[in-house]
Amino acid sequence: MDEHEVAVLRLGHRPGRDNRMTTHVGLTARALGADRVVLAGDATQSRATIEDITDRFGGPFAVEQTDEPKRVVREFPGRVVHLTMYGLPVQEVAGELRDAHANEPLLVVVGAEKVSFDVYEAADWNVGVTNQPHSEVAGLAVLLDRLFEGRELDRSWEGADRHVVPMATGKKVVPADSEE
C-alpha cells in the first residue's frame, strides 16, 4: 500500500484446527493494507481461500508459503515486529514503527501456538495489543490500523471482478466495471 512493503508472517499451522485462523490472518492482512502474507508450508487450503478472495475482490496481495519461517525472519530486508501479549504497548511504539516504515519494509510476525524465544530475540520490536491474551487476528488488525493511521480503510483495489456498494441496510454487489 505504501512505498515500502508490509509483510505478515504467520508462524505455525495445525492443519484442520488452525485452518480458519490462518485464513483469517491472511484475509485481515490483505483487507487492512499489508502487501503479502507468508504461511506455513502445510497451510495450502488457507492459501487457496485467500487467493480466491484476492481474485474476486482485488489486490494487489501476495500469498506465499514457507517451510523455513525463521529463515524468513532472519533474511527479511527490513525491520521485524513480533506481536505478543508480553510485548511493549502498541500505543507506545506505534510512532517508532511508522518512522521505521517510512524508510524500510516491515515484517509483522504472529503466532499460532507457543512461539519460541528466539523469535522474541530476533524481533526489532515485541509489541502487545494490550497485555491480555487474545487473538493473532485482532492483534494484527489493531497493529496495521495504528501503523497506517486509518489510511488502509480508504485504499483502492485493482483487478477485482466485483465490488460491494456500501448500504445502510441490505447487500449489493456489482461487477467491477459497473458505474455504481
Ligand SMILES: C[S@@+](CC[C@H](N)C(=O)[O-])C[C@H]1O[C@@H](n2cnc3c(N)ncnc32)[C@H](O)[C@@H]1O
Ligand atoms: C492465541 S495466541 C497464542 C497462545 C498460545 N497459547 C501461547 O501460549 O503462546 C496466538 C498469537 O496471537 C497473538 N496475540 C495474542 N494476544 C496478543 C496480544 N495481547 N497482543 C499482541 N498479539 C497477541 C500473538 O502473535 C500470539 O502468538
